[in-house]
Amino acid sequence: MTKRRAINSFAQSRAAAIAGLVAIGAFCGIQRAQAASTVQPAPEPSSRSVWDGVYTARQIQRGSAVYARDCATCHGPTMNGGEAPPLAGADFLAEWYGYSAGDLFERIRGTMPQTGPGSLSAQEYVDVLAHILNVNKFPAGETEMEGLREPLKRIRVEAAKPSRKGPN
Numbered sequence: 001m002t003k004r005r006a007i008n009s010f011a012q013s014r015a016a017a018i019a020g021l022v023a024i025g026a027f028c029g030i031q032r033a034q035a036a037s038t039v040q041p042a043p044e045p046s047s048r049s050v051w052d053g054v055y056t057a058r059q060i061q062r063g064s065a066v067y068a069r070d071c072a073t074c075h076g077p078t079m080n081g082g083e084a085p086p087l088a089g090a091d092f093l094a095e096w097y098g099y100s101a102g103d104l105f106e107r108i109r110g111t112m113p114q115t116g117p118g119s120l121s122a123q124e125y126v127d128v129l130a131h132i133l134n135v136n137k138f139p140a141g142e143t144e145m146e147g148l149r150e151p152l153k154r155i156r157v158e159a160a161k162p163s164r165k166g167p168n
């Protein structure tokens with residue numbers, strides 16, 4: 001064997017080895033994908049948190065009008081409380097961390113305004129919820145929050161921005 005042929009055949013066998021590895025890798029990948037799809041359905045289309053811009057600026061305009069009309073007399077003009085507990089600030093949030101926007105929505109719709117629970121439209125309730133989230137300093141976004149149970153349940157009320165956990 002000349003020197004040149006030796007190099008060639010070395011290159012060829014290396015190429016073959018790599019091709020083999022790639023094929024084995026692809027095969028394993030397929031096996032794994034199949035296993036995963038037969039074991040469990042994909043997790044719920046991933047939930048979001050109140051940090052993800054879950055309501056719009058327009059919505060808080062409407063919501064603040066609802067608030068002024070139906071909530072402010074008891075909860076205070078700035079949600080700082082009065083004859084009713086505050087709806088903004090650390091104490092209020094501490095009660096709701098770990099729950100969903102849907103839980104808060106149901107709580108409000110089921111019991112508020114105290115003088116007429118359930119008397120507002122779903123749209124008014126979700127708008128006032130957007131206003132509450134806004135006063136609690138969660139950011140607005142591009143998509144309106146819908147007054148529907150299921151999508152609202154997938155929005156978590158979270159203490160800290162997920163990417164910024166740690167001492168503050």
Ligand code: HEC
Nearest residue numbers: 070071074083084085087092095108111112113114115128
């Ligand atoms: C007539 C007075 C009154 C009005 C009007 C009123 N609330 Fe309340 N609200 C209360 C009182 C009193 C409580 C505490 C007792 C209770 O939980 O039922 C409360 C509790 C709450 C809570 C629970 C607070 C917590 O710490 O978890 C929320 C949220 C709330 N109200 C939202 C609203 C919203 C939104 C409106 C307007 C649509 C509204 N309330 C209108 C009197 C009122």
